[in-house]
Amino acid sequence: MTERLGPNRVNDLGKANGHTNSNANTNGTANGNGTASGTGSSGGTVNGNGNGAASNANGNDIKLAQRKKMDRKKSSPMMPTFMVSAPGKVIVTGEHAVVHGKAAIAAAISLRSYLLVTTLSKSKRTVTLTFPDIEFNHVWNIDELPWEKFSHPSKKKYYYDLVTALDPDLVAAIQPLLADLSRDKPSELRKVHQNTAGSFLYMFLSLGSQSFPGCQYTLRSTIPIGAGLGSSATIAVCMSAALLLQLRTLSGPHPDQPSEEARLQIERINRWAFVYEMFIHGNPSGVDNTVSTQGKAVMFQRTDYNKPPLVRPLMDFPTLPLLLVDTRTAKSTSAQLGKVSSLNEAHPKLVGCILDAVDKVTRSASELLDADDFDTENEECLRRVGELMTINHGLLVSLGVSHPRLERVRELVDHEGIGWTKLTGAGGGGCSITLLRPGVPREKLERLEARLGEEGYQKFETTVGGDGVGVLWPAVLKNGMDEDEEGGMEIDLEKFLKAEGNEGVERLVGVHGGVGEREGWKFWRVAS
Numbered sequence: 001m002t003e004r005l006g007p008n009r010v011n012d013l014g015k016a017n018g019h020t021n022s023n024a025n026t027n028g029t030a031n032g033n034g035t036a037s038g039t040g041s042s043g044g045t046v047n048g049n050g051n052g053a054a055s056n057a058n059g060n061d062i063k064l065a066q067r068k069k070m071d072r073k074k075s076s077p078m079m080p081t082f083m084v085s086a087p088g089k090v091i092v093t094g095e096h097a098v099v100h101g102k103a104a105i106a107a108a109i110s111l112r113s114y115l116l117v118t119t120l121s122k123s124k125r126t127v128t129l130t131f132p133d134i135e136f137n138h139v140w141n142i143d144e145l146p147w148e149k150f151s152h153p154s155k156k157k158y159y160y161d162l163v164t165a166l167d168p169d170l171v172a173a174i175q176p177l178l179a180d181l182s183r184d185k186p187s188e189l190r191k192v193h194q195n196t197a198g199s200f201l202y203m204f205l206s207l208g209s210q211s212f213p214g215c216q217y218t219l220r221s222t223i224p225i226g227a228g229l230g231s232s233a234t235i236a237v238c239m240s241a242a243l244l245l246q247l248r249t250l251s252g253p254h255p256d257q258p259s260e261e262a263r264l265q266i267e268r269i270n271r272w273a274f275v276y277e278m279f280i281h282g283n284p285s286g287v288d289n290t291v292s293t294q295g296k297a298v299m300f301q302r303t304d305y306n307k308p309p310l311v312r313p314l315m316d317f318p319t320l321p322l323l324l325v326d327t328r329t330a331k332s333t334s335a336q337l338g339k340v341s342s343l344n345e346a347h348p349k350l351v352g353c354i355l356d357a358v359d360k361v362t363r364s365a366s367e368l369l370d371a372d373d374f375d376t377e378n379e380e381c382l383r384r385v386g387e388l389m390t391i392n393h394g395l396l397v398s399l400g401v402s403h404p405r406l407e408r409v410r411e412l413v414d415h416e417g418i419g420w421t422k423l424t425g426a427g428g429g430g431c432s433i434t435l436l437r438p439g440v441p442r443e444k445l446e447r448l449e450a451r452l453g454e455e456g457y458q459k460f461e462t463t464v465g466g467d468g469v470g471v472l473w474p475a476v477l478k479n480g481m482d483e484d485e486e487g488g489m490e491i492d493l494e495k496f497l498k499a500e501g502n503e504g505v506e507r508l509v510g511v512h513g514g515v516g517e518r519e520g521w522k523f524w525r526v527a528s
């Protein structure tokens, strides 16, 4: 079994570079990209930092509170340190077929990625990626990046453009920046680093300009990497949202935002997230970044790669009783996509029929899940969706994208008669989902879970249908600590990097923080 890189492998890489938060930006010219305008934006209005005074404190406490407030003022930048977050996903039906123009249903899950964006002082002309989960930390000098290639009139793209393919000349222009990356690392990890750096640079150079302020992007995720839960899409969505916010091209999210405006902004974030995904995966359908951006659940289809996909938000998606199991077996999405494409080339008629059958599965599932009388407590309702998931899995097996460890989960679940199982995501390892029968006896579930544990599987507790991309502006949260009295705790680089494991990240910055939705995080709300 190949061990996968896991999120939360925090190491010291992030702390080793000099760009900590202590001298956050005093640069008033947040960016100089004259192209970004027209949305009446003011990133600063996203969220107020309450800054309430500690009114009932004694004299010393008041002095301390005032000093803390003044300290905060001194370092208060034009563009404050802020965070964005995006959810992972499960594909309920239709993976792989969706790459070939068929429909798929995907739902957001409660595991998420969190990106901290720190603007540096004006004199610091660097951009840093600090991604401890993949042991990646790199600093580029902004003035040494190939801006002239990306800003050439024949190549220049704007934040409102629809980019449906990567430009080979621009991909070539960033290759020299990747060639020497992580030479001391094992080749697989090095490839991950090159891919990560490449996708970031492509987006940064496309959207930004040479006058972009120096900044640091620090990412932590609670989503296992390469497990079919869309971890790469969450990075893509976070990066896209962060850059568009830095460019001041997004005016939200805010509570009174008209739904149409929210929809447009979500669409922009999603378009650029897709560019990032193209760099990582080659030929993705865009379903992962779409559900990660929008949240809840979506029915998704891309029949023409030159046009935006058809996306139907499923706002009333039922809270399905799902068991999510990670095989902890590495897989590469692009390798699995390649397998299906090769099979399709070798047997076009046959594979065409399989893909059509998957499409029918998705449409039937959508009808069932959309029905007014669908009831997650009703065995008959769940059985019909479960059967469709079982058929979908069989079709994926015939496309060659299952794995013995996925089949083993199915065997164990079927043996207990607990529910209906399919792989989710690209397959070849990764995760499975099991739709649980209502009223499964506790002992059966416990027996299954113990067995899975013994055999090296990992079970995930997650809920489906949560919020999409969110913003914490500025990066200040109420965490039940002393700082709350002054408006909340500032999340700085050190705290973020030191948070221990998934629980630590969730406790420190989590959208839910383990206690329901948290004050501070804001989401674009798109009504159905």
Ligand SMILES: Nc1ncnc2c1ncn2[C@@H]1O[C@H](COP(=O)(O)OP(=O)(O)OP(=O)(O)O)[C@@H](O)[C@H]1O
Binding pocket: 007, 131, 133, 134, 192, 195, 196, 219, 220, 221, 224, 225, 226, 227, 228, 229, 230, 231, 232, 233, 235, 280, 288, 331, 332, 333, 334, 425, 426, 427, 430
């Ligand atoms: N926590 C993370 N930190 C940094 N980069 C990450 C992280 N998670 C994912 N990535 C990026 O995404 C890539 C993994 O993408 P991959 O498609 O293999 O997995 P996935 O997105 O989890 O699966 P799927 O596409 O099947 O849902 C990594 O190589 C890395 O570039």
Ligand SMILES: C[C@@](O)(CCO)CC(=O)[O-]
Binding pocket: 091, 094, 095, 096, 097, 098, 099, 228, 230, 283, 284, 285, 286, 287, 288, 333, 424, 425, 426, 427
């Ligand atoms: C396998 C796939 O269909 C889903 C991955 O989550 C790939 C894609 O849609 O891009």
